Amino acid sequence: MSHMTLEYSANLRPDGDMAELCRKLARFMVEMRAGDRSIYPAGGVRVRAIPCEEFCIADGSLADAAFVHAILKIGAGRSEQLRQATCDGLFAIMKAHFAAAFERRGLALSLEFNEFSESGTLKHNNLHARFTQS
Numbered sequence: 001m002s003h004m005t006l007e008y009s010a011n012l013r014p015d016g017d018m019a020e021l022c023r024k025l026a027r028f029m030v031e032m033r034a035g036d037r038s039i040y041p042a043g044g045v046r047v048r049a050i051p052c053e054e055f056c057i058a059d060g061s062l063a064d065a066a067f068v069h070a071i072l073k074i075g076a077g078r079s080e081q082l083r084q085a086t087c088d089g090l091f092a093i094m095k096a097h098f099a100a101a102f103e104r105r106g107l108a109l110s111l112e113f114n115e116f117s118e119s120g121t122l123k124h125n126n127l128h129a130r131f132t133q134s
Helices: 010-016 018-031 080-097 099-104 127-133
Strands: 002-009 045-052 066-075 107-116
Touching: 002 010, 002 018, 010 018, 010 045, 010 066, 010 099, 018 045, 018 080, 066 080, 080 099, 080 107, 099 107
Parallel strands: 002 045, 066 107
Antiparallel strands: 002 066
């Protein structure tokens, strides 16, 4: 399981192309491999973007200030090296995606990583089987 949630200030909506960013981030995770083994099987990858309509950045004086905070949650069992490579790769994609916006406005990008125990989750998912059939 690898789920990524992007919380972002709604003032990024006009030029943020969040749908495309979601696709880029998901593609990166699905394509990550260790030898011939998939690190994040396609059936478990989810990336979603949630606009924050109400927000205040700092003291609220910069009208064009914006943010994107990514939260990545994965199941336990991957090495520290793979976890770091995942975070580095995802954050690089975010920085590249927003490079032009970063040059012209106040923008804060952040990524938070959480690993959880499989015993602490319940799942009912037929996507793994459907992706292996295609």
